[in-house]
Amino acid sequence: MRVIDSHTGGEPTRVILNGGPDLGSGPLSERARRLSQDHMEFCHTLLREPRGQVAMVGALLVEPVDPRCLTGVIFFDVAAVLDMCGHGTIGLAVTLAHLGMATPGSHLIETPAGVIKVHLQDNSTVSVTNIESRVIQSDVTVEIADQGPVTGTIAYGGNWFYIVETYPVPVLPENIAALTQAGVAIRTQLNATLHGAKVDHVIFQGHPISADNFSRNFVLCPDDTYDRSPCGTGSSAFLACLADQGRLPPDQQITQESIIGSEYQLSYQHGPTGGIIPTITGSAYVLADTTMIFSANDPFPNGIAV
Numbered sequence: 172m173r174v175i176d177s178h179t180g181g182e183p184t185r186v187i188l189n190g191g192p193d194l195g196s197g198p199l200s201e202r203a204r205r206l207s208q209d210h211m212e213f214c215h216t217l218l219r220e221p222r223g224q225v226a227m228v229g230a231l232l233v234e235p236v237d238p239r240c241l242t243g244v245i246f247f248d249v250a251a252v253l254d255m256c257g258h259g260t261i262g263l264a265v266t267l268a269h270l271g272m273a274t275p276g277s278h279l280i281e282t283p284a285g286v287i288k289v290h291l292q293d294n295s296t297v298s299v300t301n302i303e304s305r306v307i308q309s310d311v312t313v314e315i316a317d318q319g320p321v322t323g324t325i326a327y328g329g330n331w332f333y334i335v336e337t338y339p340v341p342v343l344p345e346n347i348a349a350l351t352q353a354g355v356a357i358r359t360q361l362n363a364t365l366h367g368a369k370v371d372h373v374i375f376q377g378h379p380i381s382a383d384n385f386s387r388n389f390v391l392c393p394d395d396t397y398d399r400s401p402c403g404t405g406s407s408a409f410l411a412c413l414a415d416q417g418r419l420p421p422d423q424q425i426t427q428e429s430i431i432g433s434e435y436q437l438s439y440q441h442g443p444t445g446g447i448i449p450t451i452t453g454s455a456y457v458l459a460d461t462t463m464i465f466s467a468n469d470p471f472p473n474g475i476a477v
């Protein structure tokens with residue numbers, strides 16, 4: 172099995188070029204469901220230590236249904252199969268360029284969430300035009316034990332987000348443990364009390380460090396790690412909130428910082444069904460081109476579970 176590792180703003184992506192499970196044919200959403208139902212061990216084997224690393228997202232290349240697409244891809248972390256992943260798409264585009272499979276310019280890629288466009292500006296800088304993103308419900312208040320009420324917006328950007336814009340803990344690296352704990356408590360409470368909610372990511376928005384930037388975020392992912400990048404799907408959901416609240420006009424570019432200070436440039440256009448079409452620009456760098464070896468007597472064949 173050949174894999175190529177990259178990072179996008181510090182967030183790792185592992186592209187799996189061959190040797191993945193047989194997910195059959197048909198819509199990518201259906202193949203993603205099969206990966207999630209029948210093959211999570213594969214995801215664990217590829218991403219857990221000692222073979223993988225914390226916060227890593229896998230990108231399994233599959234045959235696209237839409238013949239216009241360069242490839243299909245199904246993203247996953249150790250806890251869940253994702254409909255879409257922004258940092259992973261930037262990492263994938265740079266990986267395809269590294270392999271000579273994508274030239275500078277625009278290409279389509281199929282994901283379970285839909286067909287997206289990548290524009291390779293050079294071998295490391297990529298703009299992703301994401302699927303239509305939207306606010307689902309504003310002013311959602313949840314009561315958190317030992318914290319009191321927290322209010323946020325549920326929004327979709329290819330994954331499901333709860334976005335908290337006012338929170339007493341500053342979005343700074345020294346607060347990563349506190350924000351992680353708060354994010355897990357909020358997500359658990361939200362999904363338990365809000366019938367039908369399927370929020371898998373929680374975002375805390377904060378003030379930027381750089382005066383030139385719009386904001387800084389902390390994004391809790393399904394595997395309870397935080398996104399080192401400003402999160403492509405999370406930034407898409409945040410753009411949908413800004414558009415909904417009339418705080419950002421179409422085509423105006425802003426810069427979003429991550430908790431570790433990496434940056435994405437963001438803008439949007441109006442979407443065809445009342446949402447927005449976000450564009451996210453970031454950079455990724457290839458780290459390793461690896462052949463995986465699976466030893467029959469390995470005592471941790473699916474990685475370390477604790």
Ligand code: PYC
Nearest residue numbers: 256257258402403404
């Ligand atoms: O960039 O969309 C993203 C993402 C989702 C989970 C980790 N990164």
